[in-house]
Structure formats: C-alpha cells, structure tokens
Amino acid sequence: LSKITVNYLGCDDGFDQICQSARYLSTSASTLTDEKVNQTIAELTKVPDVDLTIHCGLSSSFSGLLPWQSRFSEFIQCPSVRGLRLSDFHQIVYRFGMVKQRWGR
Structure with missing residues (x-):
C-alpha cells in the first residue's frame, strides 16, 4: 500500500x-x-467509498458510514477501540490485504 x-x-x-x-x-x-x-x-x-471498516464494539452497525459509502467495504470487527494497539491495526490491514473481493460473483 x-x-x-x-x-x-x-x-x-x-x-x-x-x-x-x-x-x-x-x-x-x-x-x-x-x-x-x-x-x-x-x-x-x-468521504470516499470505503474499502475497509474496522468496527469496534459488540453491536453490528455501519459505524457512522452512509450505506452508499460502505457498499464495497470489508467489515472487520474488534472488541474495543480502547485496547486497539498499532500491531492490531497492522494485523487488520494485513488481513484485509489477503481478502479477495468478488464484486457479487
């Protein structure tokens, strides 16, 4: 990246x-x-189209994104923003990099 x-x-x-x-x-x-x-x-x-949404917390939501901003977004959940370390962020970005987006196929 x-x-x-x-x-x-x-x-x-x-x-x-x-x-x-x-x-x-x-x-x-x-x-x-x-x-x-x-x-x-x-x-x-x-706000451009979002590629990755890191959702912190237990509930599922769009996390403040408008639906059309997140239509291509990959959602990855983590337990809490308070405990999120830089190494956790790097791991999440790495996981996202390994995702193969199929665009509806």
Missing part, C-alpha cells in the same frame, strides 16, 4: 450528512434526479 487514509467515525456521523443533504436538495433542486442526489451527497459528505 502506498497510501492509507484513516477516517474515525462515530455512530451518529451519517445522520447529520443525510439531513444536510435533504435540506439542501429541498431548497435548491427544482427536479430531483438520482444524479443530483448523488452529486449533492458526494459534495457534502466528502
């Missing part, structure tokens, strides 16, 4: 982005299209 971008998100992060996008679209767009919705969300969220 030449570059890794890490975004730390909480469970509530996606909610505000959806509300902000809906407010903007309701006041600015005369006709709603899929393209307009996608463009608005991409501009307001500024």
